[in-house]
Amino acid sequence: MEAETNEDLLGRIQDLQLRLDEAEETLRALRSGEVDAVVASGPDGDSVYTLRGADETYRLMVQTMTEGAVTLTPGGMILFSNEQFASLLGVPLERLVGSSLQDFIENAATLSAILADSAAAKIEARLKRSPSASVPVQISCHRMALEGIECIYMIVTDLSKLRESEEQYRLLVESITDYAILMLDAQGMVSSWTCAAERIKGYSAGEILGKSFECFYVKADIDHGRPQDALQCARREGRFEEDGWRVRKDGSLFWANVTITAVYDGSGAISGFSKITSDISERKRTDEALRKSEAQLQTIVESLDEGVVVSDLNGRLLRFNRAARDLHGFTSPEECLRCAPEFADTFELKAMDGAILPLDQWPVSRILRHGALRDMEVRIRRIHGDWERVFNYGGALVKDITGQPLMVVITIADITARKRAAEEIRQLNAELEDRVVERTAQLQSANQELEAFSYSVSHDLRAPLRAVDGFSQALLEDYGPLLPAEGKRYLNTIREGTQRMGALIDDLLAFARLSRQPLNKSSVDTGKLVRNVLQDLSMQREGRQIELRIGDLSPCQGDPSLLMQVWTNLLSNALKYTRRRESAIVEVGCASEEGETVYFVRDNGTGFDMQYADKLFGVFQRFHRAEEFEGTGVGLAIVQRVIQRHGGRIWADAAVDRGATFYFNLGVEKK
């Protein structure tokens, strides 16, 4: 290595001297407070050293403020920056000083604006944030002089959070699809638009921004100045709301709910309006339907004959339908509401047995306790006045979806008429009972009279007959020899007459007795009965040629002794009227016709002419002369009487000299 020349050494000494001077100068400046910071270039780049002691308060303020604070040369070189600005840019503070703002501002125009010779501008810009992002900021610039040198002082506010929340808000607003939320300026021009607004009103943002919101209104409303009225109202009250018709871009109408709210600026003046419009056509339709169904329900409730009363859970009566008003004698709904609170003082309720009902036993109380009420019959009466009814109460507790009680519904039916009718029926029945008892007593006494009558007849009529007959006989016996044959014949005629009369009396009495006799129905073995009767009639059959044909005779229900009388009379007749036949045939049988058993007695005797058939069963009616066939003519009358008392029917079929058949049934058998 060469030794350094003297010139080299001198140069180095000068260099050192300069540096020494600079250092002394710096020191001097530092000591005197002229300099706050020193930038030293080192192997790692520039470093800034700031010195304590200089305007601590301001320094603290600048260092702690949330905004970024930067001082620039008019050319844009950063002289000073606080920590915030550095962190905003994502750059270490040391590197910032001495660098150019240009490096950090995205938009060249913005930079020019900042550096332009204008005072106190508020500029929005985007700063480059390392490594590759950008930050929205608001820059407030001021020009100032620092030791005679002009520089630019910037306050940088980070708008990213603001922008974020703005963005969130915008997203929120955009996401509301059912409501068109838009902004109007102070004159009512549309200043903001959303997708929902486009969907509801039909205009795109480009088409509507800047236009008056009047175009949303119907022409008639525009003519009447309704839009401007709305704005006026919003200006005055701060808010305007209405439901009304609005027009879409395509001219179609929809029912809208519109709210216009005034927006104020910092000074309290109206800067514009927010407008929220929702399409409530669907809701309107639903409302209409609801209204219609309510109206229908109302009509139904009003048209009911049953009274319907609604009460709240405290027993306060709220509503009466028309029927309920009429039932209580109210003339109008107003009267109902007026009288409702004093209902318990106006009306008295009693149970059907007359016991007065305390309030806790009234229909509403019962429903509140038990949840429902059915068929509560009550006597209701106006305390002052002459009005009384019988009502049938029902009802239930009405609950909401969750099961909470809402109100009480009471139904009322006026059963006064029904009760009165029931009472009348009861009374009629009682009267009827009395009448029946009376009638029975009358019948009984009539029967008793008849008994007495028969009794006296049987005794009192027979005795003289006996005398006539007896003394005629005595006459014949004692003085017969004195009498000529004719005289004896007269006496015999007298005796015959008395016999006949006696027979008539006997038969009449039997007939009368039969009518009075009680009918004791039991099972009767008809076959056996007929055989017994024929046995009893064996005297009549003696010495005669009689063919008896007895068929299968079904049993029946009837009074045995009375039926015996029937068979006796019929069979006796058959035997009697076949007396002239050489060979008499008497047939007894029964047949089943339409569920009825029909018995018959057939003979081949003398028969009779059918044209007199209707007289057959008359009392004392005879078809044959007494000398032909004896008899009083009561036998068949007795038979008919008995059969009729059994509920049956008797008829005959015959021909003169060809015999007769008597048919009878004993009424339809009750299965």
Place this chain on the structure above:
Amino acid sequence: MSETNAVEILLVEDTPSDLELALRALRKANLGNRIEIARDGAEALDFIFCQGVYAGRRMDAGPKLILLDLKLPKIDGLEVLRRIKSDPRTTMIPVVVVTSSNEPNDVKESYKLGVNSYIVKPVNFERFAEAVQKVGMYWLLLNQPPVL
């Protein structure tokens, strides 16, 4: 017991014609000797119980048979029957009701009271006479009376 005072038949009958015819019939049957007649219920009871007009009569002097009509004045036939049959002194005397009534009630009542026989007076005299004769002969001759 005195034979001459003993009454065989007490005939209680109020109807004159019936009475006469009955007597006639009894006489014809040779039963007419010792017949006592009562015209009403009271008289009948007086006779049977030896009281009143008949106070002098002796209880053991018969009658052996009482022919009793039911329809009687003063005291009714059924009442007479009841008294006869309920008194131990007279209950064994045969009583035959001879009456025009064939009312089942009268028949039933009579038998309930203990009548020995019930005859309905026929209208025909011959049959009436026959009935009376048969009754009389049966009870007085055929029937064995109790030994008193």
